Amino acid sequence: MTHTHDGAGRGPGTVSVHGVHAEPRRAGDPVVPPIVQSSTFYWGHPDDGALIYSRLGNNPNQRRVAEKVAALEGAEAAAVAGSGMGATAMTFLALVAPGDHIVASTYLYGATHKLLRDELPRRGVDVTFVDPYDVDALTAAITPRTRVLHLELPVNPTLRVFDPEPLVRAAHAGGVRVTCDATFASPLNFRPMDVGIDVVIHSATKYLGGHSDLIAGAVAGPAEVIAGVEEMMKLYGPALDPHAAWLLDRGLRTLEVRVERQNAHALELARWFEGRKGVAGVLYPGLPSHPDHGTAARLLKGFGGVLSVILEGGGAAADRFVGALELASAAPSLGGVETLVSQPRYTSHVALDPAAREVAGIPDGFVRISVGLENLDDLKADFAQALAAAA
């Protein structure tokens, strides 16, 4: 068990359920903290204490989930936002100014890549993309103007797990902060701060929420960075609605049991798919055949709930496979209780031509599977009939 930073050394399951501050237990009070669906709170004078206003992210529901995320990540502080992209964008805006420079991994979620490639340069911030496996190239890309090194780990959809530690050392030697989108891992499988990464970003829409019923984001890191993120939240306004914060809090309570089961079932399914008729390859960091299995085994506490399969027969076979599924369903997200599949050529990597996708390790026929909480035998039966239909 990894101890959280909740001040009491309790484990992540306990923190996910109870939060950081003990709630008063007066007879008649609700066991579940209620939704405080209020935009504003009575306040008329500085003597009234901190001004609470829901756009500032300090509504009780927003605070409660932010405190949980900070404790789960082992961070000083955290802030929540209305989406993962909101959290990502506010983090960059907090850390860079016109004239600054960001070095980013080439392996990023599509919208994050576009934000860095097109949007931040429009605001006077230069961005250089570097292969995170090439430490020398990354070191060479750092200039006196570089403020941020941005990573994503594990990588979507190939589930590559590069070693972040030499990159963190190179960045810190240049006085550069390291940010990392660890959505695919959740704090249960990988805590970026344990390897020196400064700031962690999550699409809380995925594992933290866990039920595909909300859109949210979270950022955790040093208090001074989070204060900067909160300042940007105040100006740009992507606050998390109190009701969504309440739902996120509810989802968080089962984070550990969900992730443990998803880790176990994804590993089992990866083994099941490997070598099966009609399957050209399986990508899952828990398999010895995965190119980064060694790094993943050292770095991750669990290999995650997402695996990818490459079907013989290419795109046509993948279309037939996805179309035949009866239990798993096609939808572009992950981390929920239901098993979802997607083809990156239609979603995250639609902008690349087939040859470029092939180079990125995503040939046509590539299907990403986010494993939910269904019983394994039922999932295997569904995938078996879909493979037969694809053949």
Ligand SMILES: Cc1ncc(COP(=O)(O)O)c(C=O)c1O
């Ligand atoms: C790795 C990763 N980061 C960020 C995001 C963006 O999150 P959101 O949809 O909550 O804005 C996603 C969404 O799929 C993602 O997969």
